[in-house]
Amino acid sequence: MSKPNRRAFLKNSAALAAGTAVLRNAHAFATPAIATTATTPLTQFDYKDVQLLDGPMLVQFQQNHALFLGLNEDSILKPFRQLTGQPAPGEDLGGWYSPSSLFDPPKNMTGYIPGHTFGQWLSGLSRAYAVTGDKATQAKVQRLVAGFAPTISEKFYKDYCIPAYTFDKTNCGLIDAHQFAQDPQALAVLNRATDAVLPFLPPKALDREEMKARPHKNISFTWDETYTLPENFYLAYQRGAGPRYRQLAQRFLEDDTYFGPLSQNINMLPGQHAYSHVNGLCSAMQAYLTDGSQKHLTAAKNGFAFVLAQSYATGGWGPNEGFVKPETDELAESLTKTHNTFETPCGAYGQFKVTRYLMRVTGDSRYGDSMETILYNTILGARPIRTDGVSFYYADYNNKAKKVDYDQKWPCCSGTFPQLTADYGISSYLRSARGINVNLYVPSRVSWQQGSAHASLTQNTQYPANGDTSMHLTLSHPERFTIALRIPAWAGSKTKIMVNGNAVDATLTPGAWANLDRTWKDGDRVELSLDMPLRLAAIDDRHSQIVALLYGPVALFAIEPGARTITQKQLLAAQRIGNSSAWEVASDAGKIRMLPYPDIKDETYRLYQQT
Ligand SMILES: [Zn+2]
Numbered sequence: 140m141s142k143p144n145r146r147a148f149l150k151n152s153a154a155l156a157a158g159t160a161v162l163r164n165a166h167a168f169a170t171p172a173i174a175t176t177a178t179t180p181l182t183q184f185d186y187k188d189v190q191l192l193d194g195p196m197l198v199q200f201q202q203n204h205a206l207f208l209g210l211n212e213d214s215i216l217k218p219f220r221q222l223t224g225q226p227a228p229g230e231d232l233g234g235w236y237s238p239s240s241l242f243d244p245p246k247n248m249t250g251y252i253p254g255h256t257f258g259q260w261l262s263g264l265s266r267a268y269a270v271t272g273d274k275a276t277q278a279k280v281q282r283l284v285a286g287f288a289p290t291i292s293e294k295f296y297k298d299y300c301i302p303a304y305t306f307d308k309t310n311c312g313l314i315d316a317h318q319f320a321q322d323p324q325a326l327a328v329l330n331r332a333t334d335a336v337l338p339f340l341p342p343k344a345l346d347r348e349e350m351k352a353r354p355h356k357n358i359s360f361t362w363d364e365t366y367t368l369p370e371n372f373y374l375a376y377q378r379g380a381g382p383r384y385r386q387l388a389q390r391f392l393e394d395d396t397y398f399g400p401l402s403q404n405i406n407m408l409p410g411q412h413a414y415s416h417v418n419g420l421c422s423a424m425q426a427y428l429t430d431g432s433q434k435h436l437t438a439a440k441n442g443f444a445f446v447l448a449q450s451y452a453t454g455g456w457g458p459n460e461g462f463v464k465p466e467t468d469e470l471a472e473s474l475t476k477t478h479n480t481f482e483t484p485c486g487a488y489g490q491f492k493v494t495r496y497l498m499r500v501t502g503d504s505r506y507g508d509s510m511e512t513i514l515y516n517t518i519l520g521a522r523p524i525r526t527d528g529v530s531f532y533y534a535d536y537n538n539k540a541k542k543v544d545y546d547q548k549w550p551c552c553s554g555t556f557p558q559l560t561a562d563y564g565i566s567s568y569l570r571s572a573r574g575i576n577v578n579l580y581v582p583s584r585v586s587w588q589q590g591s592a593h594a595s596l597t598q599n600t601q602y603p604a605n606g607d608t609s610m611h612l613t614l615s616h617p618e619r620f621t622i623a624l625r626i627p628a629w630a631g632s633k634t635k636i637m638v639n640g641n642a643v644d645a646t647l648t649p650g651a652w653a654n655l656d657r658t659w660k661d662g663d664r665v666e667l668s669l670d671m672p673l674r675l676a677a678i679d680d681r682h683s684q685i686v687a688l689l690y691g692p693v694a695l696f697a698i699e700p701g702a703r704t705i706t707q708k709q710l711l712a713a714q715r716i717g718n719s720s721a722w723e724v725a726s727d728a729g730k731i732r733m734l735p736y737p738d739i740k741d742e743t744y745r746l747y748q749q750t
Pocket residue numbers: 482484485486532550551552553
């Protein structure tokens with residue numbers, strides 16, 4: 140190697156300086172730029188740490204990933220180009236997504252929110268890249284950000300009915316493109332997008348009554364959801380977008396009509412829009428995580444408890460997208476009055492997020508119970524989004540129910556579905572200071588650094604078809620740590636855990652974690668056998684005769700029940716049909732077949748039986 144001359148030295152210094160800049164950026168991508176204030180008992184894994192293995196969750200993740208990876212980029216960008224007067228090649232996606240003169244709310248929702256799901260698709264693809272490392276996915280994210288950048292203009296939001304709603308999703312997509320797909324311009328693009336929307340946002344978050352009191356062009360202008368903005372503003376701040384994002388987050392915390400009452404355990408939810416208020420609880424969680432606000436943590440905990448108290452046996456909530464009044468017949472009446480019972484992909488996405496936050500912060504495993512209830516009884520039974528935008532939206536819990544797709548293409552639920560399926564992995568495990576917590580029993584592998592050892596845990600399971608899950612460990616060398624297994628609150632007394640074939644001598648408390656603290660070594664096996672009793676869940680305390688049958692976390696739906704009546708005793712005597720997921724109940728008028736929600740196709744079904 141020759142001695143470097145001065146010219147080479149200067150060149151190397153420049154390269155070194157550039158290299159430092161690159162390194163700084165890489166570091167900013169790898170870890171949040173701003174540490175959060177609150178320390179939490181549990182933390183999240185990175186997307187790459189958890190891989191789903193063969194099973195229905197992997198199928199849903201791959202379907203959504205493939206669909207949005209294949210979606211035409213000119214079509215995705217078209218509404219932004221059209222509304223800002225630029226050449227806009229490509230086909231219209233249609234439905235809610237493309238501007239349309241047909242829009243006439245609430246009669247005709249065609250053309251409702253042009254470009255609304257763009258940010259969610261960007262987010263879903265960014266997270267899918269973080270899970271898979273697929274370079275084509277990263278390249279698509281970066282092309283979409285580059286294509287979106289020149290369309291940023293205040294013109295886009297002129298006469299736009301719900302600017303905060305769409306911007307919140309755009310914000311999420313750009314900060315995910317930055318964080319998970321290493322997009323070098325995403326934060327700069329976000330800054331310009333924020334400048335463009337700010338003139339169209341009110342001074343503070345408003346509820347629908349306050350929106351109605353303002354002049355509005357038509358009813359859709361009163362539907363904006365400014366109260367969901369803080370979560371992504373806080374995340375933008377944490378990821379290095381700058382201090383103004385923390386100020387914006389604080390400005391849009393809806394304390395007077397929402398978090399204030401909830402923090403005092405006042406249930407302000409009845410009559411409010413359901414999904415956006417569950418999603419809004421995530422803003423309260425970020426106010427706690429970023430600003431240390433105990434009041435907002437209390438608000439989120441209380442708010443979620445109010446939601447649970449009016450949930451169906453499936454974990455779903457919010458008939459006709461609204462919360463009902465407690466101590467009334469409203470929930471029971473929803474079984475005959477509506478088919479639009481639970482907004483499934485959005486609702487499940489909101490519930491996964493808020494339960495993940497609450498589990499991280501409180502360490503309480505029962506938030507995981509509610510996550511798995513939503514998983515097995517709602518979203519895993521959602522029909523896939525079709526390439527033409529036809530999407531699944533409402534689960535139907537009417538006494539005469541059918542599974543149907545939504546009548547508008549590309550609705551809100553086509554935005555949350557790919558985000559949710561990309562989050563399946565990071566929802567399945569959490570990290571603790573002592574080791575790892577297994578939250579969901581799903582075919583998957585988690586890899587992590589435990590002390591000085593490389594560790595992985597692989598689950599092999601058919602759960603919840605039966606209660607058995609076997610876990611296999613690999614470790615580069617023995618290491619002492621804790622594997623905590625979630626024992627659901629419904630688990631029966633025969634639940635047991637074996638390590639390397641030997642029963643573990645530990646009290647297993649339903650509704651808590653079972654902590655297995657030992658020196659683990661390569662090849663160790665853990666077998667969890669959950670006792671899954673049949674049980675009944677009444678729709679609420681006022682209607683103890685209206686019940687759903689559950690097997691462990693799984694609600695069983697009566698298939699083609701017609702007018703047949705059934706007793707609680709008959710329900711609890713249900714018999715499994717062979718090894719299948721189907722059950723049979725003997726009623727006075729003959730046998731009734733019962734199926735889990737994911738197994739229902741076009742049959743008429745009934746969730747709640749009048750007994
Ligand atoms: Zn939706």
